[in-house]
Amino acid sequence: MTAITHHIPDAMLAAYAAGTLAHPFAMVVASHVSLCAECRGALAAHEAVGGILLDRIETKTVSDRLKSNVLDMLDDPFTPAPVYKRFGAYPAPVMEALKGTPPRWKSVGMGVRQCVLSSGDEGSIRLLSIPPGQAMPDHGHGGLELTLVLQGSFKDETGRFGVGDIEIGDEHLEHTPVASAGAPCICLAATDAPLRFNALLPRLLQPFFRI
Numbered sequence: 001m002t003a004i005t006h007h008i009p010d011a012m013l014a015a016y017a018a019g020t021l022a023h024p025f026a027m028v029v030a031s032h033v034s035l036c037a038e039c040r041g042a043l044a045a046h047e048a049v050g051g052i053l054l055d056r057i058e059t060k061t062v063s064d065r066l067k068s069n070v071l072d073m074l075d076d077p078f079t080p081a082p083v084y085k086r087f088g089a090y091p092a093p094v095m096e097a098l099k100g101t102p103p104r105w106k107s108v109g110m111g112v113r114q115c116v117l118s119s120g121d122e123g124s125i126r127l128l129s130i131p132p133g134q135a136m137p138d139h140g141h142g143g144l145e146l147t148l149v150l151q152g153s154f155k156d157e158t159g160r161f162g163v164g165d166i167e168i169g170d171e172h173l174e175h176t177p178v179a180s181a182g183a184p185c186i187c188l189a190a191t192d193a194p195l196r197f198n199a200l201l202p203r204l205l206q207p208f209f210r211i
Helices: 010-018 025-035 035-057 062-075 092-097 200-209
Strands: 106-109 112-120 124-128 137-143 143-149 155-156 159-161 166-169 185-189 193-198
Touching: 010 025, 010 035, 025 035, 025 092, 025 112, 025 124, 025 143, 025 185, 166 185
Parallel strands: none
Antiparallel strands: 106 112, 112 124, 124 185, 137 193, 143 166, 143 185, 155 159
């Protein structure tokens, strides 16, 4: 893996540690942290600070009945959640969303494929596979977009992004990402608002592909 040069902002790591980050963005952060030792260390620091703050919160007295009910729940049968590991280009959080199976790709044209992992009120998250040399349509953003490179690389007006790098797009970013030569560029992308395509055809197709 090449050196990671584009990282998660500190404020976003703090939000992830506090559990306040929307699910689509949290999956991207979790995937990046699994690949990036630097951000993994920064996240551990935020979690340690959170633990210190919890220790300083004033304690509350609870009833014996509540304590007994909680302890009784420990005896309830439960099914452990599956444990997923990294597979190929896909980090464990992505494999969890895929339920351990390969992505079910769907063509969106120009050789580009996508696999929608989730979509809802908080936003959407998808895998994108872009052939080498292929440009994505020129677009802006109606909200926030996090794009994490899992395989290959791409370039746009802001620079080059390789495996483990994350690009953060907001309403101020207009760009035309182009997949670099070599292996297809596979990205994990999360958005909380539709993209703003400048060309007519992508705008017409946008509702069908939920981008």
